Amino acid sequence: MSRVGTLYGLGVGPGDPELITVKAFRVLKESPVIAYPKKRSGSKSYALQITEAYVNTQEKEMLGLVFPMTKDKVTLERQWAKTVETVWEQLSQGRDVAFVTEGDPMLYSTFIHMMRLMKELHPEVTVKSVPGISSVTAVASQLGLPLADGDEQTAIIPATEDYEAMRKAIEEHDCVIFIKVAKVLDMMLMILRDLQLLDNAAVVTKATSSEEMIWRDVTELEGAELEYLTLMVVRK
């Protein structure tokens, strides 16, 4: 068999196109195929928007990947296997594929599942990750707020509807970054109020991008519906 292409998980950073690494830039330029998460809504993926600052999409094979949303395990596995095969089709022809992910590919990214399944289904593929600046660290800079200093302990927590677990996370750490927070914002505000920590929190949407929004007074967000790309930092 001829050479098999390399699959790259390519971190393209949090939004500002300048916050991409030199290595990610090179891999983008050199890869004939760019894979990106394709949204069902038809709107453009955030990672793709960042990528377009550097890539002429007419000159590349643009591979929009639809990721399964179902909770049914069998359907999920089947659909995922299909998505992996779409990428394998390119790799098997010796073409490198750069799978662009917002932030860092190894932090709560669909690339993680892609990497696992590709290694399982096609162990001959070399899979590499090119780290990116995560939204978590980018937000700290935007807020001018250190995430950790000295002996402090910091946690990254995907926010859920579990009041007790979210409250405990805040109680047990000096600083907590809640990702995927938009869907439980009101409950998070309730926790902050109960702990008298409303003044210790900030919320950021699309950090570092031209559409960035920052709320330092989180009480303004009561009842608000924010975008998926929103996180909350609580620092005691």
Ligand SMILES: C[S@@+](CC[C@H](N)C(=O)[O-])C[C@H]1O[C@@H](n2cnc3c(N)ncnc32)[C@H](O)[C@@H]1O
């Ligand atoms: C699936 S995780 C992806 C994290 C990503 N791999 C990273 O390193 O930043 C998606 C969550 O990350 C957070 N997020 C990602 N990019 C963001 C941005 N530019 N601004 C604010 N939050 C962001 C949001 O909380 C969102 O719900």
